[in-house]
Amino acid sequence: MKVLQPDNLAEALRLLVEPDGTPVPIAGGTDLCVHWPARDLDNTRFLDLSRVAGLSRLTLTHNALEIGARTTYWDLICAADAAKAFPLLAQAARLVGAIQIQTRGTWAGNIANGSPAADGVLAMMVYGASVVLQSVRETREVPLDEFFTGYKQSVRRPDELIVAIRVPRRAYTFEWLAKVGARRAQAISKVGVAMTRSENGWRVAANSVAPHVCRCRTLEAALNAGRTFTSPQEVRSLLSADVAAITDLRSTAEYRERVLSRLIFYRLAELDKPSGHV
Amino acid sequence: MGIGEDRPRVDGLDKLRGAAAYVDDLRVEGVLHGATVRTPAARGRITRIHFDPGIPWNEYVIVDHRDVPGKNHVASIETDQPALVETEFRHKYEPVLLLAHRSPAALRKGVQGVRLEYEPLPAVEDPLAGLTSDRIQHGPDNVFKRIDIRKGDVNAAFARAAHVIEGEYRTGAQEHAYIEPQGMLATSGPDGVTVRGSMQCPYYVLKSLCAALGRSEREVRVIQTATGGAFGGKEDYPSVIAIHAALLALKAGAPVKIIYDRQEDMAATTKRHPSWVRHRTAIDEAGRLIGVEIEVVMDAGAYVTLSPVVLSRGVLHALGPYACENVHIHGEARLTNSPPYGAFRGFGAPQTLFALERHMDAIARRLGLDPAEFRRRNLLRDGDRMATGQVYRDGVDLTRLMDDALEHAAYAQRREEFKRFNASHPYLRRGIAQATFMHGAGFTGSGETMLASEVWVEGHADGTVEVLTANTEMGQGAFTVLAQVAVDTLGVKNEQVKVAVPDTHRVPNSGPTVASRTTMVVGKLVERACLDLAAVVDGVAGRSFSEKIRAWHQAHPGERLVGRAKYKTPPEIHWDDATYQGDAYPCYAWATYVATVEVDLRTYGVQVTDFVASQEVGRVINPTLARGQIQGGVAQAIGWAILENVVLKDGAMANTQFANYIIPTSNDLPPIRVFFEEQPTPYGPGGAKGIGELPMDGPAPAVINAVCDALQTSIHEIPLTPERLMEHLDGADHD
Structure with a gap:
């Protein structure tokens, strides 16, 4: 096992295109750790996002809510304005695991993991959320309901990182x-x-x-x-x-x-x- | 603090502070980690063991069946279970090889680097399915144990019955879900082999270690470490891990620790026996039971282990607290190619009591009687004879016990209220129902006589008293209760009494910590040993008991001051193992539990919304601990009834994670309201009966009866998962 620990986004994106093979991005780790005891091999490489600054934001503007790549369920539960503006996000956050999971698990991880049972994705999808993907080459935005292509499959390329989620405000x-x-x-x-x-x-x-x-x-x-x-x-x-x-x-x-x-x-x-x- | 008082747990503070040392907390210089290579299928013959050539095997300690110095078996009731598979195996996850390595990561690679090649053999999945000769693995018919209980003339009773009502009931396996997975640490030295670990029964572990290692009891020492829950799951299985750890330690010449992770623990260790029970009941015009036929089949798994005694307790509780003069109960424990099913709180009784109490409600519905009224007509009264001929003489008024419980639950009002509610709500249905039952305390039949348990109470030179028993504290409060008995009997202060850590080189064999026997049977021996100690220092001068002990030691330097007590069968208790006639248990705890439920027909989910647990327990020694035992048992039994579903694949558990094996959280449980009646028994200290298992027996039938009340249907199988309820309602007769 190898853990890469970049301290800025540019470095993180660069590590995703290293010739050694693509590392698995890890934010809260709540999905990866569930399967840890049953792992087959110990040679997986992880890209730890915990030291990358600026990924934990939760910004509510007149037009949208922007959720960062490392923003947790708990962050949203605690953000009264955002929780009030998007009650289903707050409800879904409360339904994920226990408080220990809610304080570590991230909205972006919920999307990236691609579980068909994802509670966060469910709420984001009915609010018309979109996923902001960034790589060393480009930044693009994909509607969440067009993001998944199959079981644990998505349009995200291995060199791309989910850097934000945008949820439009509507009445x-x-x-x-x-x-x-x-x-x-x-x-x-x-x-x-x-x-x-x-x-x-x-x-x-x-x-x-x-x-x-x-x-x-x-x-x-x-x-x-x-x-x-x-x-x-x-x-x-x-x-x-x-x-x-x-x-x-x-x-x-x-x-x-x-x-x-x-x-x-x-x-x-x-x-x-x-x-x-x- | 003495009997009847709320003394805080003697082990509580250490556990709260994290100071208590569980087996994996023990730090040992030079320890190796041990792991197990297991069979990949339900039944077969190993043809070749393939070691990955990429792994440096010289770094590993490897043990197989040829390394067993004594008998290659796990000594229990029988000796059919091998400690390590030689060629033929009978269940998935059976141990074949043991590996040890200094590094846990290297150990993991080692286990992944062994591949077993095998030739599959036909397996038995269902104990009720017809047998073909190529599936017979035990005796002529794969039946490990048969028990027959007969009383009166059943055929004549059925011939004159006004009603004959039949029913078939099934219960599923259940995982113990103790917090601390199983683990053992073995060391070997010039003095012999010492094994420390998580366990209920140090002398069981000692017996099987001696057999497998070919050593005497002086050359083997077993010490219990702080144990994080057990529920029967650490009654017999710790012997297996203890043997494995000891074999590795002997071969390595170094200490070896084997700690199962949750998945291995769930996959490989024991579960509650799945059961099938058929009732055929003859009832007269007055609504009285005149003839009862009960057939019980328990799925025992691949080896005998404890199944004969689980079956025994099951059939002995199959008629519950009811009077009937004509009875035939037949039970069988049958082999299947699953990991052996084992002891689990209740030990066979929850299975047969589920069937009985569900059947009683089904009969009442067919007769158009209120289920409480039907029970009132049939409950045991003083002088009645139970199925084995045991005369009911507890003096407990079972009808009043039941009626009080119904009153606590507002049964009559709620029944009316729920009728109106159910007629008007689009998708919610409410129901209320009960189960009335008992649990025999102590070993079955002549078990206590054969155990001949012994307890010592030692007075030390500093004036303190030490209670020496082999009984284990595993979270249930045994040490606190035994200390309270000693404090109460000797009239000393709390801090002057301590309970010894079970260590087979220090404590006498007071029997296993099972069968609701610790408080009652061992507690009574503690009481007697205290009296024996008190008699020795009786004439010694001193203002307090402590002073007398100190004075005695001054007069007898270098000598031990020990009060002793050994179990003696009370002269009025008689049991015949050959005919299954007599006093099956010295006494019983009696109970009525009432469950209130709400069923959501959108999701088919059942929520228990209120629970009354009312029982007669002889004497409550520690009210908070007693209430905790009852509430914990009720929670565990509600899980068994509606949530806990062991999914089998190749006969073994497939959903080996708490993410997929669902036990109740506090959110899934109702308020559990506990009521105690006290009618002291002469067989327990201060009059106390055993209560550890009782609360496991009643909740499942009470909850399912309440669901049946809510939906006006008859459900015959647990766990009643929402999926199963949906299927049931699709095909239901709505009788």
Whole structure:
């Protein structure tokens, strides 16, 4: 094992193109350490970002929230204005692991790790977040919902580092997130869903039901067209075009898809009641 | 502080400060780290062991079965389990080779550098599946143990029954999830072999070490280190690691430490026995049990280990606290090609009591009776005979115990309230239900007689008293309770009594720390040994007990002042192992637990929202510790009922991480409200009964009965994960 410890961004980006082979960037380390005891070989190289200055920012402007590469869930929980502006980000942050994980785990790491169960990605996606990627050659910005290409696969090139996440500010009339884990806290999502509604229309994202966290565009289109539902099954038939759950150690495909549609159905049903509002 | 008082834990401060030394905290000069190479499949024959030529093997100590100087087995009830596999293996993760190296990193590479080639053999996955001859590995039919309990005439009872109701129930495996994984440190020198580590039963470890090393008890010494939880998981398995560490230390001529990480611990060590129980019950017009047939099958795993006695406790609790004159209980422990299932808090009783208490609710529903009323008609009353003929004479009014628990839980009001709630809510359903049960304290049948446990209480020259037992503190508070008994019996101050660290060269064999026996059986021996000590110094002059001890030592320089007590079977207790008739346990703790639940039909998740645990325990020695035992047991049992799912692959656990094996956090648990009734027993110190296992028995049936109440259905299997509840409701008869 080798740990590279650059103290500035330029050096970090340069180390990513070294001929010795691409190191794995490490921020909070909460995903990498889970698998540490089961590692195959000890010759992995890590790019430790902890000494790179300027990566822990959390900036809320009139137009957007900018999250740095090393900004943690806890940073956002503690930033009252940002948490108020983006309540689902704060809720998702609280649902990740325990406080020890929340204080180390980073939003950018949640994206880079590419887990289909990522809670942070779920919330960022329904807020229309984009990912800022930087390399020695260029800086580019990719919408989060176009970032993933498959299970733990993304458009990020090995020479690129996620240096920031930009979340645009919009006026929302509906914001909702639900996570179903095997227990109430400290659990990996078995199925999760987030929904927002702004003047741009509905956004629905789900986790643990596809090779990566995904938007449910068929359902969004139906909602945007004013469709209402009389049973969870109706929601599910639309979702079947958007998701493809699998059975693994944590749950079954049937459970995941069924619970996803039931959560959405009953939440939408509450909106139809006189007390609900959109 | 004496009996009945809230003395703080004697080991508490050291553990809070981080000063207590667990086995991996021990620093030893020149220590080597040891690791285990394990089998990759459920059953097979090893054909070749391939060592990666890129690894400098001369740096490693390598041990295989040929290095075992004594018998290559782990001595337990039987001797069928090898310490190290020779050729044929019977389960995945069975130990084949041991490696030791000074560097943990090099050790890791070494383990990865060994490849076992093997020829697979047909494996048994399901103990209920039909057997083919090529799968038989024990006796004629893979059955490790059969037990039959008969009373009255069952056939005649079924012939005149007004109702006959059947049910089949299953329970899953459970991981102990102690905080400290298993580990041992072995050293060898001119005096012999010393093994220190995390364990419940130093004399069990000693016995198996002597057999495997071919040495006498004087040449082997076993010392318990601070133990971070056990729950039965450190009853038999520590013998395996102790043998392994000792074999490496002997070959290396250096100290060797083997510490399992969480994944290895979960994969290779024991779990609770999965079970299948079938009930067939005859009931008369008045709603009374007139005939009961119970069939119990426990999945024992690949070797006998403790399964015969787990099965025994299971069948002895299978009829619970109910009276019935015609009974046939048949139990079998059967081989499968899984790592051996082992001791786990409750020891077979939680499995059969889950089936019984679920079945009692299912019967009540079929008869249209309130489950409490149905139980009221059938609970044991003084003079009734239990399944083995044991006469119920505890003098505990079980009906009142049950009714008090229901009152604490506002059972009647909530039932009404929940009916209205469930009729109106779109997706939440609430339910309330109970389980009434008991747990026999101490070893089963003639076990205590055969153990013949011994306790010493020594008065030292400085006036202090030391309690010498082999019983271990593993987080449950045993040292505190034993100290309280001594303080109370001798009338001395807290600081004048200390409890010895179990060390087989210093303490007598007071038996294992299992079976809810430490407080009751060993505590009673401490009480008697204290009285024996007091009798010796009775005539000595002195204002206090301490002064008398000091005066005695002045008069007897160089001599030891020891009070002794040895277990004697009470004359009124009779047990016949051949017929399974008689007093199965000297006494029982009795309980009714009431669970309130809310089921979310969006997610099929069950949340227990309130829990009443009411029990009769003889005498409470330390109220806070007793409450803690009950709450901890309830939490562990709620986990077993609805969360903890051991996923098997090739017969062994696949989800070997706390990320995937889910135990409850405080967020997943209700307030656990504990109530004690006290009716002193003559068999325990100050009247105390054992309570360690009791709280593991009742929560699962109470919680699942409450789910059945909420959903008006009948569920037969735990763990009731949301996925399983969803499938059940898809196919449910909604009876």
